Amino acid sequence: MAFFHWRNSLNSPKQVLKLVAVTICLCIASYQLSECFSKLLRPPISTRYSFSLNDTLEFPAVTICRTPPYKCFSLNDTLEFPAVTICRTPPYKSNFYEKYGLSADGPTKSSSWTNFRFHNYTMKQFFDEATYSFNEVIPFFGFDTLDTNAEVSSFYLLHFGRCFTLTPKNLTTEWDSTGYFLYLAHSDLVKTLNDQGVSISGFHVYIHDRKEVFTGNGDKVDSFLDYLYGETFEDIKLNLKISVYQQISTKESYCNDSCDYSLSRCQLKCLQGMITEQVGCSTPWLPNPNLQDCQNYNDTRLLMAAYDTFKRVDYLKECACPQACNIKIYNHYIHSIKDITRSSCEMTIKFNSNLVTTMKEVLGYDWNLFLSDLGGSLGFLLGISVLGLVNMFEETVNILLCKRNDRKGGNGSIPEKIENVGKGDENSSQNEHEDGMRIYFKQKKMFEDDVSSTKMGCVFISSRRRCLRMMFRKIILVLIIWIIAFERRLLGLSFTCLD
The missing domain is CATH 1.10.287 (Helix Hairpins)
Structure with missing residues (x-):
């Protein structure tokens, strides 16, 4: 702007034209600078895809739930929420329902708990006897050729009975490791199919990130769990693929960027706490260490009514658990399925490639671009x-x-x-x-x-x-x-x- 003299700006048409040009450039530069500062304060977000080949990979956790979930009865045609119907022939400990005073409809219905002997037994004692133990469901297994390389935890779900989760002890493992080998035993000696041609005897297998948990609900909370139903008399080999999603937390789309945060754990803990504190007692499928077990039918009925699917959605809205910024999703591909003569389901789970797909949100504007725009605006328009x-x-x-x-x-x-x-x-x-x-x-x-x-x-x-x-x-x-x-x-x- 050294060519322009403000004192002589109106003395000649040439200087007037220069004044008009400088004024226009100042307006444009001011607008561009305001846009630059706005983008610097609230930078736009873009998505970047990348692929990497890792020597080591983080193996997922595997959750297994047996079906039928309870002893002495079969299930209906719905595999997602199996219900108790009648006792099997021959029955397996068929008299233990009479022992606890539970009706033949099974524990999934609130009316079945009307005559339960709360004064003589606890609900935990009933679930321990009515469901299958770890040795009955998984007689032996291995991760990376040893059963000591994985930790085992169990929990109760009303519609799935007792479930077991296998979690690798090491954070990462060689990608070409042998992975999981699972021998899932079943007591049914005959494979019976339902109307959809699916065996009513099998295992629900959920493959998920080790920080996530299976809640047994068909809600949005379980959207990052990969599901497979393994039937009896089958040998299944699965190949895994891992995808990583990384989101940037903003005021408009907030997410928790902690590496240990889990949406499913947050919602499960909040849901259990709200329902049990509202009723004043807990159950094996809705535990609360600060409250005692339900001691009568009315409390049990209220708790089961609050655990209904529609009411559960309202509770989750009150929890307001944010999404996780860092997400790992495992997808399985069936490599082969073979029929076997044993009443079991044998399953192998491993990676067939060390390729990791990453989708990452990145800031579309930073200090480098700001300095470039600043220099371009001031230099081109004002010569500064x-x-x-x-x-x-x-x-x-x-x-x-x-x-x-x-x-x-x-x-x-x-x-x-x-x-x-x-x-x-x-x-x-x-x-x-x-x-x-x-x-x-x-x-x-x-x-x-x-x-x-x-x-x-x-x-x-x-x-x-x-x-x-x-x-x-x-x-x-x-x-x-x-x-x-x-x-x-x-x-x-x-x-x-x-x-």
Whole structure:
């Protein structure tokens, strides 16, 4: 903007055109700078796909639930929520229902608990006897050729009985490991099919991230669980594929970026706490360590009614558990299925490739783009650069320092006073005239010294210009490097738990 003179802007048509052009450029530059600052404060988000080949992979956890879930009865045609119908022939411990006072409809209906002997037995005792133990469901298994490489945990679900979760002890394992081998035993000696041609005797197998849990509900909470139904008299080989999703948390779309956070665990804990605290007691499928077990039929009925699917959705809305920013999803592909003669389901689960697919949200605007847009707007429209700003700052400092030295030299009144003193008074005596001349030369010398010092100050300032320029350039260069390094460090700290 050095070509433009503001004082002469209206003296000629040429200067008027320059004024109009500069005004338009200033408006455009101001608008672009406001957009740049807006994007810097609220950067847009874009999605990046990437593929990587990892030497080690994190194997998933596997949750297994037997069907039929309870002893001494079969299930209906619905595999998702199996219900008790009649006792099998021959029955397996058929008299233990009479022992607890539970009706033949099974524990999934609230009316079945009307005559339950709460004073003699606990609900936990009934579930321990009515469901199948770990050795009955999984007589032997192995992860990476050993059964000691995985931890086993169990829990109760009303519609699935007792379920078991296998979790690898090591966080990562060689991708070409043998993976899981599961031998799932079943007591049915004959394979019976329902109307859809699916065996009513089998196992529900859920493959999921180790931080997630299976809740037994058909809600959104279980959307990241990979499901497989294994029938008896089958040998199934599965290949796994892993996908990683990384989301950026924003005010509009908030998510929990903790590596240990689990949406399913948050919702399950909240749901169990709200229902049990509302009723005032707990059950094996809705545990609460701070409350005692339900001791009567009315409390059990209220708890089962609150656990209804439609009411459960309302409870989950009150929980307000945020989504997880870091998600791992495992997908299985059936490699082969073979019929076997044993009343069991044998299953092998492993990776057939070390390829990991990653979909990551990244910020579409950062300090690098901001500096580029800033330089483009100011440089192209206004002709301003970093060096130009440094020179402007230097000139401002020089002008201020020179004016300060000029003020020290006086307001120009000394020569006048000197001349007046030098003229003397014609009527004065000779001695007074000589005294006046001495004062004249003395003040003249002082004035010349002040002028010389002022010039020397400006010359000194001019000699320091190069040093000032180098100093300001170094400061600006250091600031730019610091901004870029800080921005890189922020990007490097993002999504470290899944890389």
